[in-house]
Structure formats: C-alpha cells, structure tokens
Amino acid sequence: MSYLVNSCGLSPKSALLASNKVQFQNPDRPDSVLNLLKENGFDNTQITKLIRSFPTLLLADPENNLSPKIEFFHSIGVSSSVLPRILTLSPDLLLWSLTNHLIPCYEFLKSVLLVNEKVITTMKCSQRAFSCDVTNVMAPNVTLLRELGAPQSTISLLVAHFPSMAFIIHAKFVKVVQEVKELGFDPSKAVFVQAIQMV
Template sequence: MNFENPKRPDSVLNLLKENGFTNTQISKIVRVRPLFLLSDPEKTLLPKIEFFRSVGVSSSDLPVILSSNPSLFSRSLKKQLIPCYDFLKSVLLVEEKVVTTLKHSPRAFLYNVTNNMAPNIALLRQLGVPQSSISFLVSNYPCEAFSKHTRFVEAVHQVMEMGFDPLKTVFVLAIQVLLKISKPKLESKLELYKRWGWSKNMAVSAFKRHPNCMLASEEKITKAMDFIVNKMGWPSANIAVNPAVLFFSLEKRIMPRFSVIQILVAKDLVKNDLSLSSILKPNERSFLEKFVIKYRDDIPQLLIVYQGKKDLLEVGS
C-alpha cells in the first residue's frame, strides 16, 4: 500500500512500537486493516491503549489482545468499550476476571450490551442461575454468553426442556454447547451415537452428564468407540454413563491403560468389573500407583507395557 505522505503511517508505527508491539504483531494488524495506518495516533489509537492499561491489562498482554482483534482500535471508547467494560465488571464483579475474559476473547468488547449482553444475563438471573455459573459462562465462553438474544433464548429453552437444573454449572455448559452446534450437526451426532447402540434417552442422559460430548468430532468418537467397544469388548452403554472418556487421548491414555488392565484381569490380579471411570479418569500418578506400581513385583514388565515399549502379547501368562 502506497501513501503520498508517510508522516501519518510512520507516527502510527512509532506509537505501536513505543507501546510494545512487535513487527509481527504490527504486520498482522496492517494485513487485516490496511487503512489502520491512516488512523490518528493521538486521538484514535492512544486513548484505546491507555484505557486498556487503566483497567488492568498488562504491557505484555496489551499488544497480543489488540493485534488479535484490531477492530478494538476502531470502536468508540464512550459508546462501546467503556459500556462493555462496565457491564462485564457488573457481571463478573472483579476487574481481574474482566481482563481474563478479554484475554480469552478480545471480541467480548465488541458485543452489543443493550441488545444481547444485558438481556442474556438477565434471563439467566431470572431463572435463578447462580452468580458463580454466570461468571463461569462469561469468563470462559463470552462468544456464546453474548450471542444474539433470540438464539440464546432458544438454547436456554432447549436446555430447560431436557431437564437441566439451573442451579448447577452444567446448565450453562449445556447452553454454550447448543449455541456452538447447529441443529443438523446435533442430529448428525445423535445419529452417530445411535449407530453405536445408544438410544435417544441414553444420548440425552450422556449430554446431561457431559454436554461437550456433542462437540467431539465424529472421527474422535468413532475411534474411541471402536477401540473400547469392538476391541476391548465394553458395552457402549458404559460410555454413555461416562461420556467424558471420549475426550481422553486414545494413544496416550485409553490404549495404554486398557493394556495394563487386560493383563491384570488375565492374571486375576483385579476383577473384571471395573468401571470406565475408575480406569480412565484418575490422573497419571493415581493410575500408576493403583494399577502399575502396586503389581510390579507380580509383573515386572507392566510399566514397560504401559509406556508402549512392549506389546501385551509378549507378557507371559
């Protein structure tokens, strides 16, 4: 882009560099918004930078936030940014949480307070949703929390019809899932689970236990189901009771742990009635202590199998 007079672009670049923006971050802004270089650095840009600093955004976070969403530079301080900040603080109560939300999603400061933000939060409060759940939704899923009000209302009604309790955090988790996934995509996911033996009631029950199970990719669901159901012989109904297991890594968690359990069951060291959650949910240390270290005298090679360095078929019976 050529400029007849480089004075304005140069002053813009100097302002950004003085405020900690790297060349890469500046290039990112200019690539997205070329006319940004014609902005008035003193009247348009600096006030935004000073505002974000004044509300607690650190010098290191500021360039990251503004370069990831340069639209923030073009929004009115009085009509958009300040009202947005004030509303978020009224919801989150703590300044640090507002900054965290901004870091998670710079777009949070671009939403319409009157048309979407305020009525969405008012609806949740009307239903008795606790402050902690509202803060959780806004801090972690601002795009969904402040989506178009009509769409938000629709998602809330769906969640209510499914029987979710507004007093529990899972209520807002379910709302954000329904706002992320289209109806055809949701139907497609339900159909996939049906092919693996889930009834509609089982799928709804799984959704109520772990709403994000409807966000897992079809590939991830298929691979996990294929291994646990077809290769390990566990009923798919067990996964419906513990849908969170679908999010564990197949290679790093599910397969190594089942390899260990298979050996222990074959040698009658543990019973064959373990639940999926008791195998897959414990953290690394707990699993090692309970199922590997505990039996190292009986099966010295167990740790090697767990680490994937030895096939379980190599372990003698």
C-alpha cells in the first residue's frame, strides 16, 4: 500500500483496493513499469489513473510485453503526446496480444479507411476500435454495408466518424440498418450513415 500511495499517487482508499489485486516482494518490476511509462510521456496524473484502474500493470514485463505495444502504436503514427491519453482512457489496450489482436485490428481498419491518419483519428474517437472483435463484429458490419451497395466512402465515413456505431454487436447493427432502410434511406448515399447514427 505504501508503494501504491508514494510511488503511484493513489489515495489510501484506492491503494487498499488495488493491493488486493497486486502483490510484490520488491519494487524492481513496478519501478521498471513506472519508468517506462514516464519515458513515454505519461505524467503523474495519468500514471495514477492508469494504476488505479489497472493495478496489475505494475507486474507486467516492461521489456517483452509493454514496450513492444507502445512501439507498435508509435510506429503507426500515434504521437508521444497522444498515446498516454489513449492508454489512460483504455488501459485494456495493454492487455491485448500484439500479434493476435492489435495488429489485425489495425490492418483491418486500414483496409477500410485506406489512409493511416484516419485510423489514428478513429482510435482517438473510440478506443473500442482496437478493443473490438474484428472477426465477429467489425468485419460482418462492414460486409453488410458492402452487400447493400454502400460505397467505400460511406463505409469510411461510418468507421471514422461514428466508430461506436461501426463496432456494435452485429445482430444489433443488422436491426438498425434494416430500420434505416425501411425509413427509405439509400445505402449508396452518405446520409445513410447519418441515419444509422440517429437511429
């Protein structure tokens, strides 16, 4: 508890809750994690928030687990000033497998949005973009729109500007799309996406 309070900035109450989830005999691993976060632009407030919501992060392997993910986000264009904000809002991004989840998510989004900058914009708007199940959620939703005749520009509009709609459970997405069609909106027009958002 003293480490969580003194080194991570948690309140005694938050430290007590967090201490039930994380235990360590010496501070070497937690210190390495905190140093990595600071080296990558996390300020004290962000570190406190991150550890409060995700205390087991202190036990992660900085070199083999955390650093490769941080390097991946930098490699796709997430700036050092933006990444701490994204990861603080969605610390579960540090839980996902780089090879089996984060990279496939990125590649799918890029195949839909075509431009790397739009992928980053989408990630800023909705961290779910990288937390979502690509195979069972994102891909079927995009496929449905294509089958209805929605052009690439319309699909990109939905994913980039209304990501929370693009990443909802497929069964719900089908229902919403059907309702929008019944209202008379044309899937080939951009207004179709706006109607999905409204419904």
